[in-house]
Amino acid sequence: MAFTLGFHSLFIILGVGLSGLISMAELIGILKKNELFLKMARTWSYGFAIMFGVGTASGTAVAFELYLLWPTFMSVAVKVVALPFFMEVVFAFFPEAIFLPIYYYGWDKFRKPIHHWLTSLPIVFGSALSGFFITTVNSFMNTPAGFSYTVKNGAISVYNVNPIAAMFNPATPWETSHVISATYVGTAFMLASIYAYAILRGRKNEYTVSAFRYSVVAGFVSSIFAGITGSLSASFLSVFQPEKFAAMEALYNTQSYAYEKLFSFTIHIRGLMSFLAANRFSATLTGLNAFPRSTWPDVLLVHSAFDLMALFGFYFFFASAATIISFRFMHSHAVEKLSYYVMLIAGPMAYGTFLLGWIVTEEGRQPWIIYNIMTVEQGFTHAYADVPELFYAFLLFYGLLTFLTIFVLLRYYHSHEIQGVALATH
Amino acid sequence: MPLTDQEFAFMLIWLSIFVYSILASLDLGSGFFYLVSYLFPGHESVRKAFLSYSSARWESTNTFFIFIVVAGASYFPSLAAILATGWLIPISVILIIFMIRAAFLVYSYYSPSRNRAFLLIYTTAGLLILPTMSLIISGSTLNVTTIHMLPSGAYSVAVNYPLLFSNPITYLLLLTAFFGQLMVSGTFNLFYDKDQGNRSFYGKITRISALVTFATLIIEFQLYYPYVRYVFNNLIANVTYIAISGVLFLLYLILLFTSRYGWKMFAVLILSATAGFLGLGLSKFPYIIYPAETAFNSFTVYSSFLLLTLSFFAALVLLIPSLYFLNRMFRYE
Numbered sequence: 001m002a003f004t005l006g007f008h009s010l011f012i013i014l015g016v017g018l019s020g021l022i023s024m025a026e027l028i029g030i031l032k033k034n035e036l037f038l039k040m041a042r043t044w045s046y047g048f049a050i051m052f053g054v055g056t057a058s059g060t061a062v063a064f065e066l067y068l069l070w071p072t073f074m075s076v077a078v079k080v081v082a083l084p085f086f087m088e089v090v091f092a093f094f095p096e097a098i099f100l101p102i103y104y105y106g107w108d109k110f111r112k113p114i115h116h117w118l119t120s121l122p123i124v125f126g127s128a129l130s131g132f133f134i135t136t137v138n139s140f141m142n143t144p145a146g147f148s149y150t151v152k153n154g155a156i157s158v159y160n161v162n163p164i165a166a167m168f169n170p171a172t173p174w175e176t177s178h179v180i181s182a183t184y185v186g187t188a189f190m191l192a193s194i195y196a197y198a199i200l201r202g203r204k205n206e207y208t209v210s211a212f213r214y215s216v217v218a219g220f221v222s223s224i225f226a227g228i229t230g231s232l233s234a235s236f237l238s239v240f241q242p243e244k245f246a247a248m249e250a251l252y253n254t255q256s257y258a259y260e261k262l263f264s265f266t267i268h269i270r271g272l273m274s275f276l277a278a279n280r281f282s283a284t285l286t287g288l289n290a291f292p293r294s295t296w297p298d299v300l301l302v303h304s305a306f307d308l309m310a311l312f313g314f315y316f317f318f319a320s321a322a323t324i325i326s327f328r329f330m331h332s333h334a335v336e337k338l339s340y341y342v343m344l345i346a347g348p349m350a351y352g353t354f355l356l357g358w359i360v361t362e363e364g365r366q367p368w369i370i371y372n373i374m375t376v377e378q379g380f381t382h383a384y385a386d387v388p389e390l391f392y393a394f395l396l397f398y399g400l401l402t403f404l405t406i407f408v409l410l411r412y413y414h415s416h417e418i419q420g421v422a423l424a425t426h
Numbered sequence: 427m428p429l430t431d432q433e434f435a436f437m438l439i440w441l442s443i444f445v446y447s448i449l450a451s452l453d454l455g456s457g458f459f460y461l462v463s464y465l466f467p468g469h470e471s472v473r474k475a476f477l478s479y480s481s482a483r484w485e486s487t488n489t490f491f492i493f494i495v496v497a498g499a500s501y502f503p504s505l506a507a508i509l510a511t512g513w514l515i516p517i518s519v520i521l522i523i524f525m526i527r528a529a530f531l532v533y534s535y536y537s538p539s540r541n542r543a544f545l546l547i548y549t550t551a552g553l554l555i556l557p558t559m560s561l562i563i564s565g566s567t568l569n570v571t572t573i574h575m576l577p578s579g580a581y582s583v584a585v586n587y588p589l590l591f592s593n594p595i596t597y598l599l600l601l602t603a604f605f606g607q608l609m610v611s612g613t614f615n616l617f618y619d620k621d622q623g624n625r626s627f628y629g630k631i632t633r634i635s636a637l638v639t640f641a642t643l644i645i646e647f648q649l650y651y652p653y654v655r656y657v658f659n660n661l662i663a664n665v666t667y668i669a670i671s672g673v674l675f676l677l678y679l680i681l682l683f684t685s686r687y688g689w690k691m692f693a694v695l696i697l698s699a700t701a702g703f704l705g706l707g708l709s710k711f712p713y714i715i716y717p718a719e720t721a722f723n724s725f726t727v728y729s730s731f732l733l734l735t736l737s738f739f740a741a742l743v744l745l746i747p748s749l750y751f752l753n754r755m756f757r758y759e
Contacts, residue, residue, distance in 0.1 A: 046536070049532075050532050050536055052485070053485065053529070053531070054525075054529050054532055056485070056488055056489065056492065056528070057524055057527075057528035059492070060491070060495060060521060061521045061525060063495065063496070064495075064509075067499075067506050067507055067509075067510030067511070074506070074507060075503065075507055078500065078503035078506065078726075079503050079727055079730065080730075082499065082500035082730055082734065083500070083730060083733050085496050085500065086496055086497065086500045086734050086737065087737050087741075088496075089489070089492055089493050089497075090493065090738060090745070091737070091741055091744070093489045093492060093493075094489055094493070094741065094745050094748075095745070095748060096489075097485035097486040098485075098486050098745070098748045098749060099748065099752075100485060101481070101482035101485060101752065101756070105482060105755075105756070106755065109755065122748070158727075159727070161727045161729050161730060162729060163729055163730050163733050394518065397522060397525075401529050404529065405529065405532075405533075408532070409536075
């Protein structure tokens with residue numbers, strides 16, 4: 001399951017982040033009358049259409065897989081958090097599916113370019129909303145709210161359901177803002193990485209360089225947002241999900257003036273962790289010893305995933321800042337080349353960071369699937385012995401499809417030096 | 427007649443299935459015409475009509491399918507669990523065909539050279555989607571599913587596939603779905619495609635499909651009595667809808683065989699299908715999956731029902747103008 005979702009997250013990152021970058025590029029292109037930006041928007045919109053076409057179909061498969069593997073969990077979840085799923089379809093997928101062809105085939109159909117740009121807005125908001133709605137389900141798993149329940153013979157039955165409260169649970173603002181900004185970080189650095197690769201391979205021209213610079217700037221801005229929201233999320237966790245926080249920080253004993261730990265090194269600034277989490281050096285943070293051992297997550301995994309994620313986040317921030325400075329103020333060929341290499345690795349790192357964040361939030365909640373209410377063990381399927389084989393068949397199929405999609409995408413960009421082929425007129 | 431919450435949700439989803447099957451027929455059924463025109467030269471402009479319709483609309487059609495799945499699971503929470511466990515095999519087959527169709531359609535649109543193989547794959551896959559989905563409809567209507575609730579709150583669902591596949595209704599519905607999609611898309615193309623030369627090409631296939639569809643529907647109606655008595659009794663109780671549907675269908679056949687093609691013929695067909703679907707839906711109520719799963723025992727909590735319905739209507743306010751805009755932009759050129 002985690003594996004499929006990990007795969008699917010590539011679609012999520014690009015599905016949410018790319019639409020915004022396309023729209024922004026088109027707007028800059030129109031306002032500054034810059035053909036290069038228009039070309040960027042146009043080129044990327046083709047890629048976006050391919051991703052969306054394959055992504056919607058595979059997303060349905062993911063939804064069914066949820067039911068298949070987590071029947072008990074879903075039986076509670078669909079009663080309480082059906083609303084965000086439903087709203088995702090009617091308020092996010094439909095506008096996207098309707099306006100994507102309008103945007104995509106409409107490049108030359110509008111008299112004023114700005115009207116064409118306006119049709120991108122439902123896609124941008126739709127995709128951000130879909131990221132929002134789906135993340136509220138995850139934040140519900142982290143801080144369940146909006147229902148009462150009774151347990152009888154191990155079966156959970158829910159009542160007093162308030163879907164709005166469930167959707168806007170305590171973790172919602174922190175988690176959704178962090179996830180959405182992270183998709184922008186991911187997309188921007190993946191694009192920067194692709195153009196860095198093209199430039200290093202000798203395809204350096206006005207277009208590739210400005211696309212590269214645009215992605216780096218977008219990456220810089222969004223990494224600031226991701227950093228702020230990430231830090232707020234961590235502070236939030238230290239209060240609302242102390243086990244997860246303690247595991248992220250490898251904090252075994254409850255203490256004030258806690259030292260920050262980076263992997264296994266302790267940073268010798270007294271109370272730094274307390275300060276980061278609660279803005280006071282003297283703040284007392286709950287350690288793992290406050291909880292029974294059976295409810296501890298895998299500390300080593302969560303802690304290293306968290307630190308690696310944070311480290312990569314700093315890398316994005318500083319590397320993109322340095323790249324911007326080097327392009328703006330230092331006109332040195334060597335420095336420029338170095339920044340291409342620096343950004344080349346940022347793309348895969350950005351994808352990795354997204355997955356690391358996923359590991360932190362999911363593994364950090366173990367053994368719970370709904371925090372303090374249902375364990376993963378209880379939520380998992382028991383009844384069907386034949387699940388694994390079918391599951392692997394699905395996985396194989398899914399992998400093949402992803403592979404083929406990337407292959408077609410590459411072929412497409414290789415054979416077309418995009419001249420704005422309107423496909424409707426094939 | 428005021429609807430109860432359960433009736434409302436049931437009919438909302440049933441009518442969504444109807445709308446989807448019409449939209450999907452337009453998209454998928456046209457694939458058949460496209461394919462035939464590809465294999466037998468002489469009708470190149472058929473491809474143009476197909477692309478001009480499908481390329482801008484297949485995404486929203488697909489999204490409609492996702493809507494049905496999600497709306498079904500939202501209003502009737504246990505439904506999804508049952509489909510994803512007991513009905514796992516047909517559902518997986520549908521999903522895989524569905525994904526193949528979407529993916530290869532995309533590949534074929536964007537891959538400059540290997541068009542031929544991709545085209546063959548996605549049109550064939552597309553034609554299989556509705557017939558495979560009809561298995562779910564027949565399976566949920568016939569008495570082939572046993573459902574037990576486990577103490578953990580999960581369901582244990584068993585489907586008697588030999589029984590399902592030994593019932594003639596299953597096969598008749600398969601035929602109805604297959605030829606129905608050709609009939610609907612053929613009728614639509616008869617007025618959508620402005621190329622006069624293609625008329626006879628569509629006309630032939632559409633006439634055959636309409637006759638086969640009509641025949642299967644008549645036989646099904648006869649077979650409901652011996653095989654699914656409860657549906658038959660309810661159909662008789664709702665005979666007004668069935669009668670309206672039948673009369674309109676005959677009118678449609680007259681228009682079709684006298685070559686009076688046009689939007690009116692398509693409208694008559696859609697009205698006939700709407701009446702028929704309404705009648706069948708009312709006859710199926712309250713059984714979502716006969717006999718254990720009903721609209722009452724699987725219904726969601728009231729607060730969820732209210733908010734789902736509210737957001738549905740709020741979304742309609744946004745979506746109807748958007749769809750109008752989409753259709754205005756992509757009229758046949």
